[in-house]
Amino acid sequence: MDQKNFSASIALRNVQVTDTFWKKELELVRKEVIPYQWDALNDRIEGAEKSYCMRNFKLAGEVNRKRRALGTSYQEVTYPTNQWVTFPDPEKELEERFYGWYFQDSDFAKWIEAVAYSLTQYPDKALEELADSAIDQVVEAQLENGYLNTHYGINDPKNAFTNLRDAHELYCFGHLVEGALAYYEATGKTKLLNAVERYADYIGTVFGLEEDKKKGYPGHEIVEMALCKLYEVTKKQQYLDLATFFVEERGKRPYYFDLEHPEEKPAKEGELKFFYNQAHAPVREQKDATGHAVRAVYLYSGMADLARLTQDESLFAACETLWNDITQKKMYLTGGIGSTHLGEAFTFPFDLPNDTAYAETCASIGLVFFARRMLEMNPDSKYADVMELALYNGILSGMAQDGKSFFYVNPLEVDVEACKKDERKHHVKHQRQKWFGCACCPPNIARMISSVAAYAFTENATTLWFHLYMGANLTKVVKTQDKTTSLHIQVESQFPWSGEVLIKVRPEEPVEATMAFRIPAWCKHFPIPEELKAIATIQKGYLYLTKVWEKEEEIKLDFPMETQYLRAHTGVKEDLGRLAIKRGPVVYCAEEIDNSTDLKAYFINPKKEIIRKTVNLQGEELVMLEVACKKMKADEQQEALYQEVTGTSFDELMEEATLKLVPYYFWGNRGEGNMTVWLGMR
């Protein structure tokens, strides 16, 4: 680890995204997703399973007011706290108990985080007032001791932190911390931040190495990275210590979740239940990415934060091993991770089925979290390549073009009939869904997209790294030994359709600083501009320019974007004999609507030239691809199920055809139909 290469993401208030491609997505989040999400949190969406999220906060506040008013004479009314989900009896009036899924508080936290990021790009007084009033309601739910979770807060506070494995209290807390920090950074307001600090301080009295404290850790990670962020903003050592505690406890024996659940049979070593929560071994001994994919990458992100903040080489090495395991053996071409819906989990190396994939949107988002944290320690383009891949493909596919419906699962092959009639594929939806009762992905996409600039640029005192290319205006504050000044930077880019990037730099006063530009892995021949050759160096996939920036100047970079045929490692049995097509960062797929139902009948030849066409599909400008290919002649219904082919040439079975492809992220926006990324090769 070389500390001089450490960096942090640029503050969103110092960047304005002007990019054609991303601005459209940011606008969707602002105009569609955030208001829709608010309606969902308030149970105002017709036909969707009710969330009860804000209703729970309001009720918790009311219960608290009664507790305060009556003091010791208040009689607690308790309800069970061991139910994953509680819905009211439709025949009866609502009771004064928690309703919904037990992690429902996190929906508010993700909403406020997306709101905060959006406010940095689009100041909006009405939205900020709404957010302030929501925060007032949330803070009212906080108990005197600082505890803030409506599930236990309403139903039975005595049971708090008795089921870390399943009840997601620390998960909700982690999200609340992230939301509070984002809102503080966007608005300077501290009400929610103060509340989460009080909650964090309370958690510090419950968990720790001291004898009278619990030695637990959460079943669903996120608290690790949230506490690291809380430490970085507040500089309070106790939050870093608590993050360290949660990371270091995981995987120890005796197994905490056995101690917590004496009513169940203890787990045996090697059993899957250890792997599901990444608790099979202490974190430094974990060599394979295992278990629930979202939880795994959230943990690894927290480990990476901690490795950087404590300069822990062994923890960094563990992160690197896990990163390589995922990206070299367990990641779909689209940046999706998690091959099975059973446990929403990783399976084993090279097991990447296309039609039963899980590839949850949240897992790809978590992979992007992990990637940026690795970049913050080690600026190596391999992390940013994956970040870019996941963003333009497996994450964006999670949201419809109109921002109103969402995929939870992102398969690489869909047969509509199979999704409807084959139970093994029931988790795969062929059309995006309105909202989910267990709504993790939509609000996660909202917070990811609205903060996308924080993944594009990271900085330290004198260096600015360009990891992703997007149009933006940003201010880089340069701090040298003798001065602090600013570089005003304007980026113009047509990514992901063209690899040309123009960067205009205007220094407030002459200052020495470094700009580092990622050379994408898909760009095979990057020409270093003639005028930069004298000062340019290349390290780990970045072009570094160090110089005194004296006057306004322009840097023109061109990353030629060729269309590429790709094959998978032969270990991926599902993709043997198949090809996929990618252009720049964008993976392509074939859809029924542009071709025909039988997409598996198309065979492509990697020698064929691919034709590019800029089209407007439903108001969106994008690049479509077209390639001449062979298509297996279809049998009539009445023909025999099996037929002899002795002496028959391959070509006799085929006819000439043309295959049309659209960006993978765009699939499923034009009605119901089959889709595939991988195509037969001949």
Ligand SMILES: [Zn+2]
């Ligand atoms: Zn999700």
